[in-house]
Amino acid sequence: DQQVKQNSPSLSVQEGRISILNCDYTNSMFDYFLWYKKYPAEGPTFLISISSIKDKNEDGRFTVFLNKSAKHLSLHIVPSQPGDSAVYFCAASAKGNKLVFGAGTILRVKS
Amino acid sequence: DTAVSQTPKYLVTQMGNDKSIKCEQNLGHDTMYWYKQDSKKFLKIMFSYNNKELIINETVPNRFSPKSPDKAHLNLHINSLELGDSAVYFCASSQVAETEAFFGQGTRLTVV
Numbered sequence: 001d002q003q004v005k006q007n008s009p010s011l012s013v014q015e016g017r018i019s020i021l022n023c024d025y026t027n028s029m030f031d032y033f034l035w036y037k038k039y040p041a042e043g044p045t046f047l048i049s050i051s052s053i054k055d056k057n058e059d060g061r062f063t064v065f066l067n068k069s070a071k072h073l074s075l076h077i078v079p080s081q082p083g084d085s086a087v088y089f090c091a092a093s094a095k096g097n098k099l100v101f102g103a104g105t106i107l108r109v110k111s
Numbered sequence: 112d113t114a115v116s117q118t119p120k121y122l123v124t125q126m127g128n129d130k131s132i133k134c135e136q137n138l139g140h141d142t143m144y145w146y147k148q149d150s151k152k153f154l155k156i157m158f159s160y161n162n163k164e165l166i167i168n169e170t171v172p173n174r175f176s177p178k179s180p181d182k183a184h185l186n187l188h189i190n191s192l193e194l195g196d197s198a199v200y201f202c203a204s205s206q207v208a209e210t211e212a213f214f215g216q217g218t219r220l221t222v223v
Contacts, residue, residue, distance in 0.1 A: 044154070101153060
């Protein structure tokens with residue numbers, strides 16, 4: 001039962017353009033959402049998070065949007081850089097319970 | 112100076128063997144985890160410890176036994192390894208349970 005879904009296995013974007021990574025969830029109890037970035041042969045690295053009381057959180061080039069009614073969140077990267085090429089995982093938790101991860105989306109930024 | 116370190120990075124072993132993966136964090140975090148990334152690339156939690164006490168134990172075969180000698184260490188011991196145990200295992204830690212976790216580099220376990 002996949003409670004967190006990243007339906008796009010991969011995404012290819014030109015350098016300087018916007019990358020939009022999407023994530024859907026099914027559990028309405030989720031109240032905390034995170035994005036992680038993972039390079040090959042390394043562990044995931046925390047990128048940005050958002051609480052369910054907000055609909056947007058921004059950190060430099062990274063912005064996460066949360067649409068609770070649609071149970072959807074997205075990560076925007078502007079402008080995209082070749083170093084952003086990695087696997088991006090969406091994760092969610094409900095009131096301090098375990099983090100549930102999506103399957104990840106491979107982002108390739110072409111120079 | 113590595114925040115969460117796990118050893119070994121690669122482990123190849125035969126079916127039926129017993130092996131351990133070690134994990135240490137120097138961040139002063141109270142909570143540590145073991146995750147398994149399977150062939151479909153899903154990251155699934157196996158165990159969570161808070162101040163050396165087990166707080167999450169997912170449906171994991173009892174061949175897997177975590178051991179936390181102190182809050183900076185969470186080791187994973189696996190008995191009677193099976194082919195299906197082949198995966199990448201990640202250790203992680205966080206200050207507050209189930210918030211931003213810091214991950215180790217992963218241990219790729221291959222059972223032959």
